Amino acid sequence: MITSTMMDDLPLTVTQLFRHGSRVHAEREVVTWLGDASRRVTFAETADRTQRLAAGLASLGVQPGDVVGTFMWNNQEHVEAYFAVPCMGAVLHTLNIRLSADQLDYVIRDGGDRVILVDGSLIGLLAQAGDALRTVEHVVVVGEGDVSLLDRPVIRYDDLLRDPPSGFAWPHVEESAASMLCHTSGTTGSPKGVAYSHRSQWTHAMGAAAGGLHVSEGDRSLIVVPQFHANAWGLIYICWAMGSDILQPGPFLQPEPLVRFIEAEQPNFSAAVPTVWNGVLQLGRQTDIDLSSLQRVVVGGAAVPRSMVLAFDIDHGVKIVQGWGMTEMSPLGTLSIPPASAADDPETQANWRAKTGRLVPGVELRIVDGGIEQPWDGQSVGEVQVRGPWIARRYHNVDDPEKFTEDGWLRTGDVGLVEPNGFMQVVDRTKDVIKSGGEWISSVDLENAIIGHPEVVEATVIGIPDDKWTERPLACVVLTPHAFTTPSDLQQYLADKVAKWWIPERWTFIEEVPKTSVGKYDKKLLRAQHREGSLAIQGPADG
Known part of the structure; x- marks a missing residue:
């Protein structure tokens, strides 16, 4: 012994x-x-x-x-x-x-x-x-x-x-x-x-x-x-x-x-964060810029649109790697580095790099729904919970039992799934998921689809009340200068990219998506603006 x-x-x-x-x-x-x-x-x-x-x-x-x-x-x-x-x-x-x-x-x-x-x-x-x-x-x-x-x-x-x-x-x-x-x-x-x-x-x-x-x-x-x-x-x-x-x-x-x-x-x-690189990407579409020295870029803080990953690769030869984590995690939890078996063509690489990412060594993760841990099968969805040597188990000066489980896991507030190889995909934040007619709509996936349109600079989606479906998505979109894209154009663009019932009926075109102090889209402010009636909405009257 x-x-x-x-x-x-x-x-x-x-x-x-x-x-x-x-x-x-x-x-x-x-x-x-x-x-x-x-x-x-x-x-x-x-x-x-x-x-x-x-x-x-x-x-x-x-x-x-x-x-x-x-x-x-x-x-x-x-x-x-x-x-x-x-x-x-x-x-x-x-x-x-x-x-x-x-x-x-x-x-x-x-x-x-x-x-x-x-x-x-x-x-x-x-x-x-x-x-x-x-x-x-x-x-x-x-x-x-x-x-x-x-x-x-x-x-x-x-x-x-x-x-x-x-x-x-x-x-x-x-x-x-x-x-x-x-x-x-x-x-x-x-x-x-x-x-x-x-x-x-x-x-x-x-x-x-x-x-x-x-x-x-x-x-x-x-x-x-x-x-x-x-x-x-x-x-x-x-x-x-x-x-x-x-x-x-x-x-x-x-x-x-x-x-x-x-x-x-x-x-x-x-x-x-993605908003920084989106600005660089838009600048590169207006004038010649030289990013040839950059080989790889880690983007985190919010979901990275697949269209951004593909554009940086094709237009500038820059490999985007998505990172996921949070302040309570020091912050890194996953990195979207494609597995060795993945084909090397840009389309396949973009599919992998736009995922939330694969667990890094030292982070343990589980998916929980209704108190039951879900399998890593790429289909089962639940709240993402984590623990590890660089992950907090309490806050300074604040007790928050809703954030930390009794058995020592951090509730991230993200909803996601995990594939058998440890790749995670966050489908939404628990507070941002849209429930329409009893079915869930992922605002993350819908946003990424909208921003793929060539005349869209920024896009975010919030849930708003609806008489028939309880809740429906409102798409808040920033267009490129001098664009004439209409809601109908964007609905047609989405027709083969998301489920038909995900496509928003209501749209608002704004000058800029408001940002939080760390550069994330501020959906809380957009929800407040909607309640106040300060967003000019195109589509059916609100329920």
Whole structure:
């Protein structure tokens, strides 16, 4: 009988990832886009600045367990904070710059932030947090900005790094200790905090890398997904540990400046929400753009239309990989990398890449309907529930028994099915499924079909009341400039793409689909606009 092992119990921490990348990949670069040029530092230089930041924060009284907030774009300084704060034993709190003033006030209070690092260009937004800022002991400003808006003394980031010596001695940190705090986007109430452990960030980085991201030494990774959103999908830690250059777009997230950054720095990998890449795709249809350096792009946060996957492959030679997860999952759960047996033609590849994705190692998943676990047969549908080493089992400061099962699974709120080979397909969110005449309509599948029309830029679908069928889909569509497409045209287009009874009778053409703070379609707002009667609907009168 063997009752113990001979293996080292070295904690799995962010500090271990930091030390590895600093020494093994010292010459790789962190590159920040300034709009017309780049500034760059090596990993070794970043590591030195990171240690100086930790020493500077310690001089302000920050101790292990204290919370340090960031209100920042994706840039070099944000990378430094990603390592300095957790490695010194404190907790990094990434504040969403797109929250409402009330939500921001709530999140700062809920986190108990002692210090906040803020980009100078975002001072005005941070100032709207109001009374919550009075509980923050120090505000550190990165770059230039109107500090008078804060009506309080501030510390300049460069000054904080100027005096402390390099070579900060990292304390011993247990892998179970909190490393980061990230709040959900608050689309269904107040944002909820998820406190990530060092172990969760370490295992997530390794699991995501092994599960198909394939980021490695020599890659150049453009991280468009915000660092305030689900830890930038773990990519800061993954790229640092694996030796990929980290390309940061700063505030330049619109299609034109983003494409200029791509053309200038030649990334071969990137990650962002679908709305970002849809904008790039539309720009490419209006003018010549060069995406030839990009080999693969991870798209997550919302379902990726098959038409987008196919267009990027055929028009630009870019392979889209869909990722699925959520803040509570650190966030990665699946990646839509086609199996080795799949044919290599664009149509077949697009079919696989438009799926929600295959489970990555470390994530366990089950489909539950009516309290009964369903088989992985590609047909049985139910709520998607997950568990694993980087998946939350409770919220910070909030009890939510409806979100977590008694036997330790996270209820994702997604409805889906799983094929025998572990590929999952989300068919809808539980709150977005449309039940018409007793039958379910998948808003995700219907949206993806509509957006495949060549004159449709964006499309989303919500359920609205109907006298006969209880509920019917309302299609909210954004058309290309100067398009003359009618509801009848779109209904004919859908005739051979979805079930006949799925096709909407009611349509509304809008200038833009409203977005949430993390770039997802805001269906809650569209439902409110419908109730208020502010949407111009073409079709039968409402029931």
